[in-house]
Amino acid sequence: MDERIRLRLDVSYDGTDFSGWAVQPTRRTVAGVLVETLDLVLGAGTATGLTVAGRTDAGVHASGQVCHVDLPAAVWAGYEGRLLRRLARLLPTDVRVRSMTEVPAEFDARFSATFRRYEYRVTDAPWGADPLRRRDTLAWARPLDLDALNTAAGGLVGEHDFAAYCRRKENATTLREVTRLDWRRDPDGILVATVQADAFCQAMVRSLVGAMLAAGDGRRPVEWPGGLLARRDRSSEVTVAPAHGLTLVAVGYPADPAGYASRAEVTRRLRVPVEG
Incomplete structure (x- = not known):
């Protein structure tokens, strides 16, 4: 051979x-x-x-x-x-x-691989996403509070069963360790979530973002995303954020x-x- x-x-x-x-x-x-x-x-x-x-x-x-x-x-x-x-x-x-x-x-x-790192881009500008970034930035219709987003994110860091945030596959575990989850607002006003874990189950990152956005715009309390970790089945209350805002930026x-x-x-x- x-x-x-x-x-x-x-x-x-x-x-x-x-x-x-x-x-x-x-x-x-x-x-x-x-x-x-x-x-x-x-x-x-x-x-x-x-x-x-x-x-x-x-x-x-x-x-x-x-x-x-x-x-x-x-x-x-x-x-x-x-x-x-x-x-x-x-x-x-x-x-x-x-x-x-x-x-x-x-x-x-x-x-x-030891980790995967994603970023999710969101703009809450009243005029929407910049035309040159429309393919990788979600336009959000409500103002977002950076502190609320980060407080919500803090309740999701660590090793947990993320069943509430995953599309379950037969015989697949939903136990994951999120080692980093935080938000920043860049000088251009864009909000960027950085999410890092050993691995992710299907739709997990966009589900986490969807839950945090609900807390960031005031529709849900900041404790709500973390509270869903007590569930052992996917939560129908979580809206999966659109795919185009998400980018895989690094693998370790x-x-x-x-x-x-x-x-x-x-x-x-x-x-x-x-x-x-």
Whole structure:
């Protein structure tokens, strides 16, 4: 069998016109476009095992997505140094592979990850979102209080059962550890929520944002989002925030490559398919 090498791909995309990450036969997806382009450059089936850190939903963007593929070592030797430019010429403009790095075979874009970090952008300006940012910024019709948003966020940090905020999957746990959740108001007035956790279940980030926005505009008390953690089923009271305000901005991995395999082993023990 030919020797194979593993490549880490750092990817960005505007999710507006994609039906999410995962390949779907009749829909345009990020993974589908990447596979088609790799096949075009390298030959059908040459790049195998495309695995992503976080399978984003339809309309969700990424500036820090990570995935890996496996290639025959001989093919990589022939393309190293020029494959990135070939992909740049052939990929559509709403998805970019920013870097390609050879990594140990133990690296797993999904299971070796230590955290995923998302940002959600909201404007409460009375005139709405800036036309140049309309694809990644939610326009909110009510004024939002930054202190209320951060107080609500504080009740959601830590390890909890987030069943109230997740679309449940059979045999999948909803236990997650949120290590960071806070809001800031940038100089341009845009409110940005930063949400970081070891992993997220489907629709969890947008559900958390939806609950916090209800507290931030005064429709719910600031204690309400945290209080929902006592529930063991998805809450019908939580409105999932629209997808276009959400961007996956970073995925973390062990600093020492020797930790890739052990981290993947721990992650596999903790949970079954996640992300969304």
